[in-house]
Amino acid sequence: MSVARVFIANRGEIALRIVRACRTLGLECVLGASEIDREGPAARLADRVVCIGPASAEQSYLRRDVVVQAALGTGCDAIHPGYGFLAESPELAAAAREHGLCFVGPPPEVMALAGDKLRARDAAAEAGLPLVPGREVATPADARGFAEESGYPVLLKAASGGGGRGIKLAGDAAELDTVYPVAVAEARAAFGDERLYVERRIREARHVEVQVAADDHGAAIHLGERDCSVQRRHQKLIEEAPAPFLAERSRGALRDAAVTFARAIGYRNLGTVEFLLDAETEDFFFLEMNCRIQVEHPVTEAVTGRDLVAMQLEIAGGEPLGIAQADVAIAGHAVECRLTAEDASNGFRPSPGTLTRFDVPDVADLRVDTHCEPGTLIPPHYDSLMAKLIGHGADREEAVDVVRAALDGLRVEGVETNRALLASVLDHEDFVRGAVTTRWLEEAAFA
Amino acid sequence: MALSEDDVREILRLIDESELDELRIETAEFKLHVRRGGGAPDPGREVAEPRPAAATDNGARTIDAPMLGTFYRAEAPGAAPFVDVGAEIGPGTVVCLIEVMKMMNPVEAGVAGTIVEVCAENAQLVEYGEPLFRVEPAA
Numbered sequence A: 001m002s003v004a005r006v007f008i009a010n011r012g013e014i015a016l017r018i019v020r021a022c023r024t025l026g027l028e029c030v031l032g033a034s035e036i037d038r039e040g041p042a043a044r045l046a047d048r049v050v051c052i053g054p055a056s057a058e059q060s061y062l063r064r065d066v067v068v069q070a071a072l073g074t075g076c077d078a079i080h081p082g083y084g085f086l087a088e089s090p091e092l093a094a095a096a097r098e099h100g101l102c103f104v105g106p107p108p109e110v111m112a113l114a115g116d117k118l119r120a121r122d123a124a125a126e127a128g129l130p131l132v133p134g135r136e137v138a139t140p141a142d143a144r145g146f147a148e149e150s151g152y153p154v155l156l157k158a159a160s161g162g163g164g165r166g167i168k169l170a171g172d173a174a175e176l177d178t179v180y181p182v183a184v185a186e187a188r189a190a191f192g193d194e195r196l197y198v199e200r201r202i203r204e205a206r207h208v209e210v211q212v213a214a215d216d217h218g219a220a221i222h223l224g225e226r227d228c229s230v231q232r233r234h235q236k237l238i239e240e241a242p243a244p245f246l247a248e249r250s251r252g253a254l255r256d257a258a259v260t261f262a263r264a265i266g267y268r269n270l271g272t273v274e275f276l277l278d279a280e281t282e283d284f285f286f287l288e289m290n291c292r293i294q295v296e297h298p299v300t301e302a303v304t305g306r307d308l309v310a311m312q313l314e315i316a317g318g319e320p321l322g323i324a325q326a327d328v329a330i331a332g333h334a335v336e337c338r339l340t341a342e343d344a345s346n347g348f349r350p351s352p353g354t355l356t357r358f359d360v361p362d363v364a365d366l367r368v369d370t371h372c373e374p375g376t377l378i379p380p381h382y383d384s385l386m387a388k389l390i391g392h393g394a395d396r397e398e399a400v401d402v403v404r405a406a407l408d409g410l411r412v413e414g415v416e417t418n419r420a421l422l423a424s425v426l427d428h429e430d431f432v433r434g435a436v437t438t439r440w441l442e443e444a445a446f447a
Numbered sequence B: 001m002a003l004s005e006d007d008v009r010e011i012l013r014l015i016d017e018s019e020l021d022e023l024r025i026e027t028a029e030f031k032l033h034v035r036r037g038g039g040a041p042d043p044g045r046e047v048a049e050p051r052p053a054a055a056t057d058n059g060a061r062t063i064d065a066p067m068l069g070t071f072y073r074a075e076a077p078g079a080a081p082f083v084d085v086g087a088e089i090g091p092g093t094v095v096c097l098i099e100v101m102k103m104m105n106p107v108e109a110g111v112a113g114t115i116v117e118v119c120a121e122n123a124q125l126v127e128y129g130e131p132l133f134r135v136e137p138a139a
Helices: A012-025 A041-045 A064-073 A090-098 A108-115 A117-126 A140-150 A173-191 A248-264 A297-304 A308-316 A396-409 A419-427 A429-433 B005-017
Strands: A005-008 A028-034 A048-053 A078-080 A134-137 A154-158 A167-170 A196-200 A205-214 A220-232 A235-241 A269-278 A284-290 A333-340 A357-359 A366-370 A385-393 A411-413 B022-026 B031-035 B061-064 B069-072 B094-100 B103-108 B113-118 B131-137
Touching: A005 A012, A005 A064, A012 A028, A012 A041, A012 A308, A012 A366, A012 A385, A028 A041, A028 A064, A048 A064, A064 A078, A064 A090, A064 B069, A064 B094, A078 A308, A090 A108, A108 A117, A108 A284, A117 A248, A117 A284, A134 A140, A140 A154, A140 A173, A140 A196, A154 A173, A167 A173, A173 A196, A205 A248, A205 A308, A220 A248, A220 A297, A235 A297, A235 A419, A248 A269, A248 A284, A269 A308, A297 A308, A297 A333, A297 A366, A297 A385, A333 A396, A333 A419, A366 A396, A385 A396, A396 A419, A419 A429, B094 B131
Parallel strands: A005 A028, A005 A078, A028 A048
Antiparallel strands: A134 A196, A154 A167, A154 A196, A205 A220, A205 A269, A220 A235, A235 A333, A269 A284, A333 A385, A357 A411, A366 A385, B022 B031, B061 B131, B069 B094, B094 B103, B113 B131
16 A cells, blocks of 8 residues: 555654655645644644644544544545654554554554563563563562572562552562562552562663664564663663664674564564663663654664655555665764753753744754744643754764754753753763763762 | 642643643653643543634634534434524534544534534534634624
8 A cells, every 4th residue: 555645643843754754755744733733843844734632632642533533534544653642552553454544653463562561571582582580479489589590689560560660679588578568569559460570680771772674575674773871760861873882792682683573573664672781791681662763763864874754654655675684884873862841950840831042053964853943832731852953973972072062052942951961961971981871860960 | 750839839830821721740650630710621521512612703603623523514414404504502502513433423502692604514524623603692
C-alpha cells in the first residue's frame, strides 16, 4: 500500500519534523491539533490542520477514535503518531489497520509484545540476549538464595510494577530480610499483586540504545547506537551518537544483539532496542524495545546522513529498505541537548508561558529541531520540550563545541529554561573525560 | 517530587493569569486537576455536552461541535433532520449527531432560541469547536 497523504497525530517539534519529512518525500500532510496548538510552524507548513479537541491531551491527542476518524475524514491513508501520546498504542495501530490506514510503526501484535515487559524479557532470553540476572521469588529465603548466587546488592521489584515504583534495594542478607515484607506489602497496596521479582543491581550503569530498521520484505539493519546516560529521573537530557568510550567489540555485540531481537519478534519499521551497560565491565543487558521514533533520533541522522522519519514513511508504505547493513557508515560524532521549559534552579518546576523572545544563534554544523518562535505558548498541558540542539563534528569534542556555542548564544525570554544546566553538564570534567552513568547527573553533578 | 503548598499556590496563580479553564498535572507521585468555575468533569459521559454557545457579532449565538467527527443532521439517512432553520430549541434539544468511529454522539443545543442557520454540511467532517448552527437566543 502506498502512502500519499499522512495524518500527523502529534504536536510540538516532532509534528514539525514529520511535516518536513512529508515535504521531502512529496507527500501531503494533515495536522491534527488540539485547540491551543492550531497555530505555529507545523500548522503553517501542513496542507491542512484539523482541530481534534480541547487542550487536555485526554480529550485530543490521546483519543484513538478521534484520531482515526480525523484521518479518514480528511482523506489520509496513513497515521504518523510521532512519540509519546498514542505512539505505542497497539489499539491505535489495530484500529488504523481495520480502517485501511497505514500505521507508521510496527504491527499491533509486535507492539503489544514489546510493550509487555515480562513477555519482551522472555522473547529476549529466547533470542539469546543477555538479561540482568533475576527471577521471581516466593519467600525471603528464596530471595537470599538468588542473592548469594548472583551477589549483593540486589533489587526487589513488584512483578507488576513500573515507572520506578515498588523497588527496594538490599545490600546484604540482613537488609534483604528487613525489606522483603515491606516490598510485599507495598506491591500488594500499589499494584494489587504481591509477587516479587529479585534482580542484580548494576551499580554503575550506562543507557545505550541501538537504532534498528526493518522492512516488510525481511530486511533488518541497525543504524548504530546512542548513549543517553545523562538523565534526571529517567528523563534524558543529553544524548550522543556513537556511544563514546566503548570498546569496539562491545559496540559490535550490542548492535548485533539489537538486530537479533528485532528479527526474533518480527519487528517492522524503525525502533530502538535499549540496553543497560555495566560501565565497569561493559557487560550489557536487554532492557526493552521502543516501537516509535525517539526524541533523540537526530543524533543518529547526523552521523549516518539518513532521514529516519522519511525511512519510517517509506517502510510503512511497503517500500524495501533500499540499503544494506554495509551501506550504513557512521561519520563523526553528534550530541543533542534537550532544551526544556523547566526552572532547573528551582526543583525543575515546569515553567509554562508565552515566549517573548526565542533566538538561536547561527552556528556552523548546528541543527535545531523546534516549534518555538516568539509568541509560541508553552502550555502546561504537555511536556516541556522546547527545542533540540544537535551539534555534529568530526569527533566528540567538536560536536560538544557546536552545542556549547549554541547554548551560549541562545536567548529565551518568557519562560525559564534548563539552558544553564545543559551548559554545566557539557563543561563538567566527568562528562568531558569519560562516560557518565545514569545516576551521575542526580548524584555527582548536584552533590 | 513532593508538592508543597507554595507549588499549589504557584499553579493556581499560573492558571489565574492564563486563559485556561482547566489544568491537569500528572506525575508518578500525584495527580492534580484544577478547573475554573468548579465541578469536575465526568469522563464517562454519554451525551456530548455542548460547548458554551459562542456569541457572534449580531447577537446570535453558535452551537459548536463538542468533538471532531462526522456531522449528521438526522438519526438515519432519509429521516427528518433533528432541527431545521426556524426550529425553536431549548438547551436540552438534540440538534444533531456526531459520529466518531461508529459511535453516534447526540449533541444538545445548550442554549434556548431559534435556529437561524445550519453552518455545517451533512455527513461531512467537522472539527472540534466548528460552528454547527447559528441560534437567535430567546429573549
